[in-house]
Amino acid sequence: MPEAGDLPMVMAVAAALGLLVALAGIGVMWLLRTRSIGVMLAVVVVVAVAATLAGVVAIIMKMLLEGPIKDFVLSVVAVGGLVGLGVAFVLSKRVVGESRRLVAAVRESPFVAPQGLPAELQTIANTLEEAYARERALEGARRELVAWVSHDLRTPLAGMRAMAEALEDGVVADPETVARYHGQIKLEVERLSAMVDDLFELSRIHAGALRLSRARIGLADLVADTLAGAEPLARAKGVVLTAEAAATLPVEADAGALGRALGNLVINAIRHTPSDRAVVLRAGVDAEGMACLSVADGCGGIPEEDLPRVFEVAFRGETARTPAADGGAGLGLAIAQGIVEAHDGVIEVVNDGPGCRFEIRLPMVSG
DSSP states (O other), X not given: OXXXXXXXXXXXXXXXXXXXXXXXXXXXXXXXXXXXXXXXXXXXXXXXXXXXXXXXXXXXXXXXXXXXXXXXXXXXXXXXXXXXXXXXXXXXXXXXXXXXXXXXXXHSSSOOXXXXXXXXXXXXXHHHHXXXXXXXXXXXXXXXXXXXXXXXXXXXXXXXXXXXXXXXXXXXXXHHHHHHHHHHHHHHHHHHHHHHHHHHHHXXXXXTOOOOOOEEEEHHHHHHHHHHHHXXXXXXXXXXXXXXXXXXXXXXXOHHHHHHHHHHHHHXXXXXXXXXXXXXXXXXEOTTSOEEEEEEOOSOOOOGGGGGGTTXXXXXXOSOOSOOTTXXXXXXXXXXXXXXXXXXXXXXXXXXXXXXXXXXXXXXXXX
């Protein structure tokens, strides 16, 4: 008959044997880590049954179970182990089957996440579907960018070649026309140079190679600099450019990069605002305590279906491929978005009044 003092000894022996079994099971699972999930589940069940048997062995060693009782206990443990293996087989068969269903769906084009998978596999499938959707959108944007840039390069290059040939062949000889051709060639070269700079900046942003030199700056100074830089373009187009900025709005930012993002928004607003209308640049604090830069224009608004695409590469919101004389390659807003997000900020656009309003929100510096 068991005595009260036997319990600690039995527990110690069972724990020691169970630990040895567990370590052996972990070693086997590490060796079989590249095998099927079904094999892993079988190992788990075998380890559980072996740990139970270790406890039974500990009891038998103390002669606490003898005769028919010992046989009954061992039989029950054996039956439990077989049932566990059966359940593990069924479960592993389903997991392997669902995994193969997911693999088959991945090989299909386009990929559509299968439904009814186990929770973890369903999460993977849904994440893959989102990733494939993003990849398709990026590929479409890249193709659109190549089409836009190819056209934007071809058009001015063709004009420059025609003017250069005319000058070279002496077709144009009067000083006034020669000067005009030279000025036009210089203008096109500057525009193409700006386009190449934009492409280089965008490639750095997409590659995660944008390096920011952050420092404490005031948004009022940034607004003043942007206003001064965009004033000639606004004056030439007849657009009224005004600014409203609070005196103290400190943020931690790269003044050059953030100034470029804000400048892109202002230039975009001027280009799309008719003459005699206004573009208003504001700097303040929003309801959530974030520093907010906004650019409101008089473009007449953006169609609701186009709002989600405004910051896509090469999106212009127009079907005509011939750019305006002061137009860009459609990269300015995409660059602005990349710069703002690199500052842990948010950039958005909404229709507001006679036009639309672009907003940049950045964390403020305390103190």
